[in-house]
Every structure is written in structure tokens, then in C-alpha cells.
Amino acid sequence: MNDEETMDLRLHVWRQKDSKSPGKMVTYRANGISPDMSFLEMLDVVNEELVTAGKPPIAFDHDCREGICGMCSLVINGVPHGPQQGTTACQLHMRHFRHGDEITIEPWRARAFPVIRDLVVDRRSLDRVLQAGGYVSVNTGSAPDANAIPVPQDNAEAAFDAAACIGCGACVAACPNASASLFVAAKAQQLSLLPQGQPEREKRAIHMVEAMDREGFGGCTNHYECEAVCPKGIPVRYIADLNRDFLRSALTSREVKPLPPAVDAEE
Amino acid sequence: MELDGKVPSGPIESLWDDHRFDMKLINPANKRKYRIIVVGSGLAGASAAATLGELGYNVDCFCFQDSPRRAHSVAAQGGINAAKNYQNDGDSVRRLFFDTVKGGDFRSREANVYRLAQISNKIIDQCAAQGVPFAREYGGLLDNRSFGGAQVSRTFYARGQTGQQLLLGAYGALNRQIAAGTVRMHSRVELLDLVLVDGHAKGIITRHLVSGRIARWAANAVVLATGGYGNIFYLSTNAMGCNVTATYRAYRKGAFFANPCFTQIHPTCIPVAGEHQSKLTLMSESLRNDGRIWVPKAVGDGRAAADIPEEERDYYLERKYPAFGNLSPRDISSRAAKEVCDEGRGVGKLGRGVYLDFADAIGRLGEDVIRQRYGNLFDMYEKITGENPYRVPMRIYPASHYTMGGLWVDYNLQSTIPGLHVIGEANFSDHGANRLGASALMQGLADGYFVIADTVAHYIASNPGDVPDTDAAEFREAEQDVRDRIQKLLDVDGSRSVDSFHRELGAIMWEYCGMSRNAEGLQKAIGMIGELRERFWREVSITGENEEFNVSLEKGGRVADFLEFGEVLCYDALNRDESCGAHFREEHQTPDGEAKRNDEAYAYVAAWEFKGVGQKPELHKEPLKFEHVQLATRSYK
Numbered sequence: 043m044n045d046e047e048t049m050d051l052r053l054h055v056w057r058q059k060d061s062k063s064p065g066k067m068v069t070y071r072a073n074g075i076s077p078d079m080s081f082l083e084m085l086d087v088v089n090e091e092l093v094t095a096g097k098p099p100i101a102f103d104h105d106c107r108e109g110i111c112g113m114c115s116l117v118i119n120g121v122p123h124g125p126q127q128g129t130t131a132c133q134l135h136m137r138h139f140r141h142g143d144e145i146t147i148e149p150w151r152a153r154a155f156p157v158i159r160d161l162v163v164d165r166r167s168l169d170r171v172l173q174a175g176g177y178v179s180v181n182t183g184s185a186p187d188a189n190a191i192p193v194p195q196d197n198a199e200a201a202f203d204a205a206a207c208i209g210c211g212a213c214v215a216a217c218p219n220a221s222a223s224l225f226v227a228a229k230a231q232q233l234s235l236l237p238q239g240q241p242e243r244e245k246r247a248i249h250m251v252e253a254m255d256r257e258g259f260g261g262c263t264n265h266y267e268c269e270a271v272c273p274k275g276i277p278v279r280y281i282a283d284l285n286r287d288f289l290r291s292a293l294t295s296r297e298v299k300p301l302p303p304a305v306d307a308e309e
Numbered sequence: 310m311e312l313d314g315k316v317p318s319g320p321i322e323s324l325w326d327d328h329r330f331d332m333k334l335i336n337p338a339n340k341r342k343y344r345i346i347v348v349g350s351g352l353a354g355a356s357a358a359a360t361l362g363e364l365g366y367n368v369d370c371f372c373f374q375d376s377p378r379r380a381h382s383v384a385a386q387g388g389i390n391a392a393k394n395y396q397n398d399g400d401s402v403r404r405l406f407f408d409t410v411k412g413g414d415f416r417s418r419e420a421n422v423y424r425l426a427q428i429s430n431k432i433i434d435q436c437a438a439q440g441v442p443f444a445r446e447y448g449g450l451l452d453n454r455s456f457g458g459a460q461v462s463r464t465f466y467a468r469g470q471t472g473q474q475l476l477l478g479a480y481g482a483l484n485r486q487i488a489a490g491t492v493r494m495h496s497r498v499e500l501l502d503l504v505l506v507d508g509h510a511k512g513i514i515t516r517h518l519v520s521g522r523i524a525r526w527a528a529n530a531v532v533l534a535t536g537g538y539g540n541i542f543y544l545s546t547n548a549m550g551c552n553v554t555a556t557y558r559a560y561r562k563g564a565f566f567a568n569p570c571f572t573q574i575h576p577t578c579i580p581v582a583g584e585h586q587s588k589l590t591l592m593s594e595s596l597r598n599d600g601r602i603w604v605p606k607a608v609g610d611g612r613a614a615a616d617i618p619e620e621e622r623d624y625y626l627e628r629k630y631p632a633f634g635n636l637s638p639r640d641i642s643s644r645a646a647k648e649v650c651d652e653g654r655g656v657g658k659l660g661r662g663v664y665l666d667f668a669d670a671i672g673r674l675g676e677d678v679i680r681q682r683y684g685n686l687f688d689m690y691e692k693i694t695g696e697n698p699y700r701v702p703m704r705i706y707p708a709s710h711y712t713m714g715g716l717w718v719d720y721n722l723q724s725t726i727p728g729l730h731v732i733g734e735a736n737f738s739d740h741g742a743n744r745l746g747a748s749a750l751m752q753g754l755a756d757g758y759f760v761i762a763d764t765v766a767h768y769i770a771s772n773p774g775d776v777p778d779t780d781a782a783e784f785r786e787a788e789q790d791v792r793d794r795i796q797k798l799l800d801v802d803g804s805r806s807v808d809s810f811h812r813e814l815g816a817i818m819w820e821y822c823g824m825s826r827n828a829e830g831l832q833k834a835i836g837m838i839g840e841l842r843e844r845f846w847r848e849v850s851i852t853g854e855n856e857e858f859n860v861s862l863e864k865g866g867r868v869a870d871f872l873e874f875g876e877v878l879c880y881d882a883l884n885r886d887e888s889c890g891a892h893f894r895e896e897h898q899t900p901d902g903e904a905k906r907n908d909e910a911y912a913y914v915a916a917w918e919f920k921g922v923g924q925k926p927e928l929h930k931e932p933l934k935f936e937h938v939q940l941a942t943r944s945y946k
Contacts, residue, residue, distance in 0.1 A: 060857065078582040080693075086587055086808070093806040093861060098852045101860055103375065105548040108590045109689065110473055111379040126692070133692045158519055159858040166496065169376050173488040177481030178440045182360040182758045183431070185438035189395060192449030202442040202467060205474055209378055238440045 048074045049141035053088065055100055056148045061156050061164075067146070070100075077137035081124065082107060082114065084136055085147075101160040109133040109273065112208035115215070116161055117148040122212035122271045130210065130273040150211055152220035153258040165211050167257040168225060174253035175246040176229045178238050197235050204232040206274040213268035213276075219260030224268035226250050227284035228276045234287055244291035251288050312565070312916055312931035315719040316420040321937055325424045328720070329763055333770035340365035343769050344776045346513055346528040348500050348555055350377030352472075352750055353733025354534030355479035356757030362486030364762055369526055370483065370492050373499045373518060373550055373863075378480045381536055381548040382753060385472025386593035386686070387456060388464035389436075389750040391429035396453050400461040402426045409748060410938045412458040412638055413713070413741020414890035414906060416568070416914070419937055420720055421738045428755040433465055435758055439478035443467050456746040457594050458638040464747040469593055469685045475750055479757070498524075500555045501791045501866065503531065503562045503729065504784050510559075510729035511777045512784060514791045518863060521856040523795075525779040525788055529769050530728045532761060533559060534753075537712035537734040539572065541871050541878065542823065543815020545709035546578055546591040552867035553874050556716050556735050560877075564724040565916035565929060567717035567737035569874075570882035573744055573891050574824050575710030576642035579693055579703075580662040589708040590693055592665070592686055594746040597635045599670035599679065600703070602626050602642075604663050608653040614664055614702045625649055630946050640743045640891045640904075643707035647824050648902065650706070657704045666702035707824060711749060713740040713891065714881070717916040717931070721764035722756060725916075728772065730765055732756035737914065742890025795855050798865045803848035807864040810845045814838065814868070814875055822879050827895040831883040835876050839923055842872040873922055880917065880925055887911045908940050 051072040058065025072088050079087075082104050089099035105113040109130040116131040118124030124134045139145065147161065155163040193201075205228070213224040230250055233239025239246070255261075262281055269278045317328045335343070343366050347358040350372035358370040372380055394400040405426040410417060437443060437451070443465050444452040453462040467474035486492040497518040504512035504525070512527040535555035539545040560566045577592045603622045610617065625645055627634040637645075646663050649655065656662045671679050676699055680687070687698045694704070715737040716724050722738070723730050733753040740748065777784075821834035845868070853859045888897040888904035889911070897905040912933045917926035 076583055076585060078695075079585045080587070083585045083587050087585065090806050090808060093808075093850055093852060094804055096804070096850060096852060099860055101858055105374060105379055105550050106381065106384045107549060107588045108384055108546075109692075110470060111374070111381070111383050111548060112376075113374065113379050128688070129692055133689070135692065135695065137695055162858065164519075165375055169378075169484070169494075169496075172481070173484040175488075177485050178438065179485060180435070180438045180482075181363045182356070182435060182482070182762070185431075185434040188393070188433045188437035188443075189450045191437070193445055194449050195445050195447050198442055198445040198449075201440070202474075205442045205467075205477065206470070208473070209376065232442065233440045236440050236442070238438055 048076055049136070049139065051075060051139065051142070052144045054144065054146040055160070057100070057160050058157050060159055065157065075136050077135070079136045080107065080132060081118070081134040081136065082132050101162050103162050104132055107132040110208055112210035115150045115163060115210060115212070117150065117215060119146055122150065122215040123273050128273055128275050150215035152214045154220065154222070155211060155214065167259070168209055168211060168222065170257060171222065171226060171250055171253045172229060175242065175249035178233060179242060191237050193236055201232045201235040204228040204235065204276065204280055207276055208274055210273065212271045212273060214259060216267040216271040217260065218265055218267065219263060221262045222254050222259040223262035223281045223284070224272065224276055224278065226254050227280035230287065231280040231283050234283065243287060244294060247284060247287035248291045310929045312717065312914070312929050313719070314418055314931055315721065316418065317720070321420060321423045324420055325427060332763055332767035335766045335770050337365060341367060343367065344369065344528040345530050345532060345765060346526055347371070347532045347534060348513065349380065349534035349536060349733070349735070350483065351380035351382035351534060351536060351733060352476055352479055352753035353757040354380065355476065355483045356754050357532055357534060357732060357761045358492050359479060359482035359486050360758055360762050361765070362489065362491035365491065368486070368492040369495065369528065371495045371498045371500060371515060373497065375497055377483060377494060377496065378476060380476065381551055382476045382750070383473045384548065385750055386469045386591060387595045388454065388466035388471045388747040389432065389475060390456070390463050390747040391433045391465060391751065392426055392463060393430055393433060395451060396462045398461045400463050404461065405429060405463065407938055408459050409739065409745060410741065411943060412743055412745040414743055414943055415741065415908065415912065415935060415940055416571070416889055416933065417739055417741030418933065419935060423937070424760070425739050425752055425755050428759045429751050431759060432751060432754045436475055436478050439481060441467065441474045441478045454595060455598060455636065457597065457636050457642070458745040466595070469683065472750060475754065479754070499863070500535070501558065502787045503559045504787045505562055505726065506777050506781065506783050509727045509772065512779065514787045516791070519858050521854070521859065523788055523791055525784045527777045527779045527784065529774070529776055530730065530765050532730045532732060532765065533716065533735050534733045534757065535735045537715065538874065539709045539712050541814070541875055542709040542818050543812050544581065544586055544589050544819070546575060546589050549588060552870065554867050554870045556731070557870045557874050559716060559724065559726065559729060561919050562726065563919070564726045564729055565717040565918055566714070566877055567914050567916040568714040568742070568881065569878040569917070570822070570885055570892050571713035571742045571890060572709060573639060573711040573713060574643045574707040576639055576646055576707050577665060577705045578708035578710070579690065580657050580706040581659060590689065591708070591710060592690060592703065592705060594639070596665060596683060596686060599682070600635065600665040600667050601669055602635050602663055602665055604649045604654040604656060610654070614656070614666070623649070623654070632946055638743060638745065643824055644893060646707055662704035662706045664702040665705045667698065668702070671699065711744055713737065713742060713744055717914065721767065722760055723764065723768060728768060730761060730768070732761055742892055794866070795862065798851050798862060798869065799854065801846060801849050801851065803850050805848045805850055807849060807851065807861055807868050810841065810849060811868045811871065813841055814872060817841070818875055818878070822882050825893045825895050826882050828883060831879045835879045838872065838875040838879065845869065845872055876923070877917055877926055881915055884915060884928060885911055906942070912940070
């Protein structure tokens with residue numbers, strides 16, 4: 043690749059040694075960056091230089107690097123996952139930046155996502171919300187034939203649209219209230235749209251919403267920032283659907299017993 | 310030593326049923342007295358942990374990711390096979406069994422594969438009941454598509470993210486058990502050693518990736534579901550964190566490693582764009598249903614794809630394999646791509662790519678249908694390459710994707726260490742020398758949901774006893790070994806990054822032990838790996854300390870294991886002096902470049918026993934008998 047095609051950038055990156063230490067923005071140079079690199083590959087280049095110089099690399103979460111595991115979690119220039127709509131940070135490519143750009147990189151910020159180190163946050167709160175009821179209770183081996191329960195194609199498609207959520211938490215990071223409503227709604231509505239999810243529908247809505255509150259996520263006040271940054275394009279209408287399920291459950295006379303809070307196994 | 314797969318005798322159709330009857334059970338009230346460790350939370354691990362929890366065992370499940378939902382099964386795109394025959398196109402358990410044995414080029418164990426085909430149907434039932442949003446027909450019933458290596462449509466799918474949807478199903482089941490208190494989930498925790506007590510696997514030593522805390526865990530049995538080792542090539546479609554450490558550590562403790570040289574190179578990945586490349590992205594094989602693969606006929610044809618007229622294009626798969634065409638199995642398609650690129654007919658900036666062209670399909674079906682089928686894959690391609698595949702053909706090239714080899718297991722999925730069970734990609738059992746598309750998800754879930762609970766129960770019932778005390782000498786020694794090794798890594802204090810060593814190892818493996826191999830190259834590679842390993846321990850730079858979130862320490866340990874394991878892989882490839890499935894030895898090919906298998910000499914599973922770092926491991930053989938599928942030359946012409 044010739045020199046004209048590469049770019050030099052200045053990065054302002056949040057560095058924080060651990061959850062107890064204070065953090066600060068630190069500036070780095072990223073030189074000779076190819077437009078074909080992914081954003082994370084650009085960070086790899088910076089880290090390679092840091093490590094070679096005996097300095098601790100910038101910690102950031104990432105794994106599949108193909109936009110599906112939901113691990114990457116960078117706020118780039120103030121936007122979760124960066125400027126490219128419908129794209130996780132790992133799939134954002136440097137061709138969307140220009141030579142000389144200044145780029146700020148920060149972690150997801152929310153009370154329910156404490157910083158672990160640098161750009162890495164603890165998102166187990168999302169797991170705990172799902173443990174409160176984000177599933178269909180079916181023991182292994184007890185299922186009827188898969189075609190015994192037909193599902194109208196439209197419903198199956200709508201359920202899939204919700205199920206496409208990768209659990210990254212960008213919706214929380216974008217929301218002024220740090221609400222996880224879009225995440226919770228996507229998970230609950232996937233099942234509400236399917237016959238398999240009906241028996242536990244009411245209980246699920248109540249338990250998941252309670253768990254969300256318990257974990258310190260805020261409530262939804264219709265900013266729609268979540269939809270704008272969702273890398274999978276999950277629409278906010280699922281939140282309205284969840285609210286309907288929640289209300290209906292709250293209004294039914296049947297008592298829904300609260301679940302004990304989930305506890306993590308270690309630390 | 311000749312290894313015994315402990316396949317029960319009897320008619321293959323009722324083997325598993327009969328065996329389940331013969332195995333011991335544990336009374337429901339007694340299950341809660343037992344503890345089981347499950348390492349890994351992908352399809353195999355999550356489904357196993359959930360199922361064992363449902364049955365009442367106490368389960369400890371571990372994953373290195375921040376959430377079990379992120380295990381690399383999540384990235385599987387295409388689909389999951391089952392012998393439902395919903396399409397009425399002639400499918401059956403026997404045909405799925407046959408296709409899988411044949412697709413594996415006759416290097417898998419018949420009885421295991423038959424069981425897999427039988428269980429396949431129950432998996433679809435289970436997942437549909439969990440609310441997995443499979444693709445459906447207008448009438449509301451499940452849709453299927455066809456996949457490489459089969460002439461029936463038996464693949465169930467959920468757009469291009471079947472893996473994520475199946476994993477979310479298993480993760481839901483796991484969450485339910487976590488809430489019920491039967492499963493304790495340990496995320497961001499990595500296995501660093503296995504603990505044996507009286508020769509049985511009774512525990513593990515882990516490191517917490519955030520705090521660095523080293524911990525001991527004891528149980529009645531251990532299940533490894535830690536995936537494959539495809540990242541040994543550095544560039545692969547695996548997630549960045551995928552590693553061999555768990556299975557390799559078990560191998561060092563005495564578990565045999567089987568057929569490590571059977572590594573699958575997937576034909577349809579986005580080509581390397583430059584030196585910075587950190588991983589490669591798969592484009593689902595399902596694209597080959599509608600895409601046509603071609604390169605220019607002329608060497609060095611630099612014209613844009615659109616400027617190359619039809620008669621100057623070589624649709625080489627359709628030409629060479631008319632019956633299967635673009636749906637030829639993965640190993641064959643990959644080698645064919647390498648061949649045309651070696652001839653100088655490759656496309657793209659670096660010349661390592663072939664076209665996957667949808668122009669005909671778009672002309673025939675319209676852009677909307679193609680968008681509906683593959684929309685997310687096309688979007689992903691455009692994000693990565695900056696090219697619009699609705700307008701210009703995709704460029705693809707093979708990349709390391711899956712590893713058929715793994716820890717040797719018997720019919721009960723137990724390794725050569727009693728009590729150590731291995732499931733999913735981490736074991737070697739079902740795919741022989743080549744895995745067919747949409748079969749990995751099937752195997753992971755078959756093992757996890759439907760096999761392991763019965764066989765672990767049998768092991769525990771046959772070896773009852775208390776969970777050992779983690780203060781026992783075996784645990785303390787294993788922990789000390791782990792601590793010493795971490796200290797050794799931190800003490801090197803060199804100036805080269807872990808990644809730079811990994812990249813160098815990957816280049817050696819890809820060059821000499823990749824898509825095609827020969828004896829001379831493999832011997833050379835073994836020398837180079839040993840030399841690289843020595844340099845690693847002199848020159849690597851691992852900053853920081855153990856008691857913190859330390860990415861270079863994490864990676865350092867994993868790459869150190871790859872640097873030992875690479876030799877095992879090469880020794881196996883060297884020993885297997887035949888071409889079969891994904892293992893192509895240049896010395897053994899027909900005049901037109903097809904693989905030549907040697908059933909007389911190599912119809913066996915090669916299982917390797919650790920003999921020391923840098924030492925040649927000892928070979929043990931499990932002879933393979935083919936009683937239900939006739940050994941034949943695999944032909945897709």
C-alpha cells in the first residue's frame with residue numbers, strides 16, 4: 043500500500059487501571075493507518091507499539107470481530123459503536139475516517155456497567171436480567187415435534203427481528219437514562235411473538251422489568267437514542283409492546299411472585 | 310497401544326438406545342449430591358450445563374467471555390442439519406449418517422455418527438420449543454435449505470445467524486438453571502489446568518481474568534466444551550479469544566489428542582486485505598446455493614469482473630464437479646480455489662481470491678429475493694470490503710475455520726482420562742477428516758443436550774464418591790504449576806508482543822501445514838516451531854502483573870500453548886502419509902489433483918500421547934471399521 047492511502051490520527055482514549063482507580067483521557071498517535079483496517083485493527087497497531095515499548099496496552103473488549111458476539115463496546119466520538127449506522131465497532135472500518143482526524147474513544151458509561159479497565163466494562167447485569175425470565179421453560183427432551191406448532195411467517199420474522207439483538211449494551215450507553223429498555227423489550231418480545239412464549243408471557247414481562255430496575259438501569263422516556271445506535275437496527279416499537287405486556291400483567295388478578303435477585307458465582 | 314472406542318455391539322440402528330439401557334442411572338434424589346464442572350459455554354457447553362442442571366446436578370460452568378452468550382458458536386451463520394425429511398426429498402437418518410461419514414472421507418467412527426444423525430431431529434424440536442426463530446414457510450412450518458456435500462435440503466436456519474439463535478436458546482436454558490441455583494456461572498474465568506486425583510479428572514485450576522485470582526475447583530466429573538484450535542493459524546474465522554489451552558492442558562495431563570491434522574479450511578471467507586489483518590470473516594457457505602464461483606480463464610487478467618465476457622470465465626467448480634458444482638464439499642472447494650490462485654488466476658489486489666457471483670441469481674430471482682435470503686451477509690461484506698455485492702461479485706478465499714481433530718473420546722465421549730468428558734468441537738469424534746456444512750451446530754447440541762447427561766451419569770454411578778477436597782496435594786501442586794508458569798511468562802521481560810509471535814506461528818502453520826502439506830515442509834515446520842518457541846520464552850514482552858486485568862498475560866499463556874501444540878499438529882500431518890478430507894498430502898494425489906486416500910494403511914484414528922515439550926508424542930491407533938457405509942473413493946463429480 044502506498045503512503046497516500048494511509049492516514050495519521052490522534053486518539054484520545056479513556057485509561058483507567060481498575061474499577062477503583064480514577065480514569066483519564068490519554069492521547070496517542072496512530073500513524074500509517076490503512077483505510078482497509080477495521081477500527082479494532084487500528085487499536086491493535088497502537089497496542090503493538092505500546093507493548094513493544096513495555097507499556098500496558100489499551101484494554102478493550104472484543105472477540106468475534108464480525109459483529110455478532112456483542113463483546114466490542116466502544117463509544118467513538120461520543121457515539122456507541124461509532125459513526126457508521128447499523129455497524130458494531132469491530133466492523134467499523136477506517137475508510138470512514140480521514141487523515142488528521144481526532145478520535146475520542148470511551149467505554150460504555152452506565153451505573154449498571156462499572157468500568158473494569160480502560161474501555162472494558164462489566165455487563166453481567168444484562169445476564170442477570172435475562173436470568174429473571176428471558177427464556178421459555180422447556181426441559182431437554184420434552185419438546186413436541188418442531189412442526190407441531192406452526193408459526194405464521196410474519197410472526198416468525200418479527201420475532202427474528204427482535205432476536206437479532208446481540209446484547210452489546212449500546213442501547214444503554216446511548217440512553218440519557220442508561221435504560222436497558224430496548225434490550226429487555228427485544229428479548230421479551232421475541233418470545234411474546236411466538237406461541238412457545240405465551241405460557242410465561244406475563245410473568246416474564248414483570249420479572250424482567252423488575253430485574254432491570256434492580257440492576258440500576260434507568261427507565262425509558264422516549265429519547266429513541268437506543269434505536270439510533272443499535273447495530274442490529276432493533277426498533278423502539280418493541281418497547282411499547284413490552285410496556286403493554288407489563289401493564290396487562292400488572293392488571294391481571296393473578297399474583298406474580300417476585301423472584302429472588304440473581305447472584306453471580308464469583309466476585 | 311490399540312485404542313478401544315468402546316462401541317457396544319449390536320445393530321447400529323438400536324445401538325444408542327440399547328446402550329442407554331445398559332448404562333447406570335443415578336436416582337433423581339441423589340443427583341444433587343454430585344458436582345460437575347463444564348468448561349465452555351458455547352452450544353455444547355451451555356446445552357450440557359443447562360441439561361445437567363435440569364436433572365438436578367450441581368454444575369459449575371466457566372467461560373472466558375464476559376457472558377456465556379458470546380461464546381464463539383454465536384458466529385455460526387449457515388444452519389443446522391437434521392434428518393427430518395420435512396421436504397420429502399428422500400432424506401433419512403441413514404442418509405444423514407451416510408453423507409456425514411462420506412463427507413468426513415471415512416475417518417470417523419460409524420457408531421458415533423449414526424447416533425448423531427438419530428439425535429439430530431430431537432435437537433430441532435428442542436430448539437423450536439425454546440423459541441428459536443427458525444426460518445419458516447408461508448404456512449408456518451419450518452423451511453430448509455441445501456448445503457455443501459448433500460443432495461437433500463435438510464438444513465434449518467435462522468437468516469444468517471443460526472449460531473447466535475441456537476446459542477441464545479441454550480443460553481436461555483442455562484440462565485433458567487442459573488436462576489434455579491443448579492448452575493453457578495463463572496464468566497471471565499479461564500481454565501489453566503486440569504486436576505487429576507488417582508488418575509481421574511476431578512477438578513480444574515482457573516484464573517479470573519479481571520482480578521487474576523487463581524482458584525481451585527473440584528467435582529465428580531469434568532466436561533470440556535472448549536471448542537477448536539483453528540486460531541493456531543493466527544488468521545482464521547475463529548473469534549480472537551478461541552484457543553487450545555483447555556484441551557492442550559488436558560493433553561499434557563494424559564488425555565490423547567486425536568487427528569489434530571484434520572483442520573478445515575473454509576472456502577468462502579473474505580480475502581486478506583493487508584498486513585494488519587487480525588482475523589478473517591466467513592461468508593456463509595449457504596451463499597454457494599445461489600452464487601457461482603469463477604476466475605478469469607487467462608492468467609494475470611487484470612480487468613474488472615464486469616469487463617470479462619462469459620466465455621473468458623472459468624466456473625471451475627461447475628466444470629470439474631458437475632454433479633455438486635458450487636456446492637462441492639469444503640475441502641474440495643478450498644483446494645480448487647488455491648489451485649487457480651496458484652496458477653496466477655486469482656482476483657483482487659493481492660491475487661488471493663476468487664469471485665462468488667450473484668448476477669445470475671439476481672437476474673433469475675430478483676434482488677429482493679436475494680436480499681431476503683442473504684441480506685445480512687451482503688451487508689457484512691460491504692462493511693468490510695467497501696464493495697456492493699449486488700453490483701460486483703464478491704471476492705472470497707479459503708481460511709481456517711474449524712478443527713475436526715480434538716481430544717480423543719470413546720463412544721461415551723470420555724477421554725483417555727477417566728472422568729474427563731469432551732464435547733462439541735473440542736473432541737474429534739464425528740466429522741472424520743472433513744466436516745460438512747451445518748453439522749457443527751448439530752454435533753455441539755447433540756453432545757450437550759442428548760449424550761453427555763447419560764454418559765456422565767454412567768461414569769459417576771460407576772465411580773461414586775465425594776467431591777475431593779481442594780486442599781488435597783493434587784490441587785495444591787496443580788495450582789503451584791499454574792502460578793509458576795504465569796511467573797515465568799511475566800519474568801521474560803523481552804520486547805516483542807505476543808501477537809507478533811502468534812502471527813509468525815500462524816504463517817508457519819499456513820505455509821507448511823495449511824491447505825496442502827508435504828513431508829519435507831512438515832519436518833521443516835517442526836524445526837521452525839521449536840525455534841520460535843525458544844525465542845518466545847526469551848523475547849516476549851508481557852507487561853503488568855498477574856493480579857490485574859492483563860490482556861497480554863492472557864494471550865501470552867494461550868500463544869505459549871499454541872507454540873507447543875503446533876508441533877503435535879505437524880507430527881500428525883507427517884504421520885498421515887495419505888490425502889484424506891481436509892488433509893491433503895501433495896505426495897498423494899491423482900494426476901488431476903484429487904486426493905488419494907490409503908485405507909489399507911490409514912483407516913485409523915491417530916491419537917497422540919504427550920511425551921514432553923519438544924518431544925515427539927507417542928502414536929496410538931484406533932482402527933476404524935466400516936460396516937454400514939462402504940469404503941469408497943469420495944467423488945462429487
